[in-house]
Structure formats: C-alpha cells, structure tokens
Amino acid sequence: MYSRTNTILSFILLSTSITFAGEPQPLQLTNDHPVDLWSSARPDGHAPIGVMGDHGHGKGEWMLSYRYMNMAMEQNYDGSSRVSDAEILSPTGGNYRVVPQWMDMEMHMFGLMYSPIDHLTMMLMIPYASKEMGHLRRDGVEFITKSEGWGDLKLAGIYELHHGHRSTWLLNLGLSLPTGSTSEEDFIPGPGETRLPYPMQIGSGTWDLLPGITYLGQADT
Numbered sequence: 001m002y003s004r005t006n007t008i009l010s011f012i013l014l015s016t017s018i019t020f021a022g023e024p025q026p027l028q029l030t031n032d033h034p035v036d037l038w039s040s041a042r043p044d045g046h047a048p049i050g051v052m053g054d055h056g057h058g059k060g061e062w063m064l065s066y067r068y069m070n071m072a073m074e075q076n077y078d079g080s081s082r083v084s085d086a087e088i089l090s091p092t093g094g095n096y097r098v099v100p101q102w103m104d105m106e107m108h109m110f111g112l113m114y115s116p117i118d119h120l121t122m123m124l125m126i127p128y129a130s131k132e133m134g135h136l137r138r139d140g141v142e143f144i145t146k147s148e149g150w151g152d153l154k155l156a157g158i159y160e161l162h163h164g165h166r167s168t169w170l171l172n173l174g175l176s177l178p179t180g181s182t183s184e185e186d187f188i189p190g191p192g193e194t195r196l197p198y199p200m201q202i203g204s205g206t207w208d209l210l211p212g213i214t215y216l217g218q219a220d221t
C-alpha cells in the first residue's frame with residue numbers, strides 16, 4: 001500500500017490573501033478605549049493572514065476574508081533520510097508496488113466574522129481544496145489521482161477576556177465539523193476506481209474541538 005510509505009518531505013508553502021474589513025466603528029476616545037487601542041480596522045490590528053482567530057471585532061462589525069494556499073511536495077523520506085523511488089519499489093527494499101512521487105494541494109479558504117455582542121466575535125470558515133498526487137508503479141506505469149471539494153466547516157467564538165492598552169487577551173473556542181468528503185475515489189490503473197488514501201481526502205472525517213488562548217502585545221515605538 002503506497003499510502004503507508006513515508007511520503008512528504010520537502011514542501012514549498014506560498015500564501016497570498018486579500019482581506020476586506022467592513023464597516024469599522026469609529027474609534028471612541030474614552031479611558032476604556034485610548035486612541036492607540038488595537039482595532040481590526042487598523043492594518044496592525046491583524047496578525048499575518050495565515051494566523052486565524054487573532055482578533056475580535058467591535059459589536060456589529062463583520063469581516064469577509066479569502067485566503068489562498070498552495071503546497072507542493074516531493075521526495076520521499078524515511079525518518080530524516082531520503083529514499084529513492086527504486087528503493088521503495090525494490091523487493092529487497094520497501095517492496096511496495098506503487099510509489100507516490102509528488103503531491104500538489106491548493107486551498108481557497110473563505111471566512112466570515114461577525115460580532116453580535118460586545119467582546120464576542122463569531123467566526124465561520126470553509127475551505128475549498130483540490131489535490132493531485134503523481135505515482136510510479138513498479139512496472140513503470142505512471143498515473144495521477146485527483147480529488148476536489150468543500151472541506152470541513154469550522155465554527156468558532158472569540159471572546160475578549162481583556163482588551164487593554166497595548167495588550168489583549170482572547171479566548172478562542174472552535175469546532176470543526178466533518179463536512180468534507182472522506183470517500184473520494186479516482187481511477188488507479190489495475191484495481192480501477194478506488195477510494196483514495198487519507199492524505200488525498202478532502203475532509204478530516206472527525207469532529208474537532210479547537211480551543212485556544214491568544215495574547216496580543218504591542219511593543220512601544
């Protein structure tokens with residue numbers, strides 16, 4: 001079973017994104033809200049875009065986000081040492097009939113944030129993923145398998161424990177629902193239409209609790 005070989009060694013990660021923050025509330029200058037208070041309307045009110053759940057919003061504020069992620073993997077490893085395709089296929093080596101040679105993954109992540117009440121922001125995220133894996137069979141036949149679809153829906157609440165002068169504590173609690181498919185199939189020369197291995201599935205197939213605590217601290221400038 002090729003899914004058992006240790007795959008995935010070197011990868012390149014590219015991440016680009018656009019964020020739209022909607023209807024920011026005017027900054028109120030009170031003792032509670034000094035002028036240099038962090039706000040999601042400020043560029044420095046956001047962590048790098050790959051970091052999610054790093055900020056809350058003011059009551060009534062919403063935010064739409066789109067993130068694009070691309071990952072390319074190649075070269076098999078056993079632990080930390082490289083293993084050649086020939087070794088994996090060899091009867092005296094790995095003795096596998098098929099070796100995965102590369103995998104490309106693309107993900108479009110759509111996000112929605114909304115704050116219904118003070119200090120609480122609700123977040124919804126859903127990815128659309130497409131995956132491709134290239135294989136080499138022992139007899140020299142090469143083939144590619146593909147899968148594509150909507151992944152696991154994530155719901156989260158971000159509670160502002162403390163929003164002070166240049167420091168903020170956030171409590172994050174999220175739930176990942178198994179909405180993504182775990183029964184993706186594709187044609188494999190030989191066995192024909194076959195259920196793809198787990199890394200090629202779109203969903204995790206599990207319910208996951210995603211708790212977290214975030215501290216934001218702003219350095220004096």
Ligand SMILES: [Cu+2]
Nearest residue numbers: 040055063113
């Ligand atoms: Cu936001």
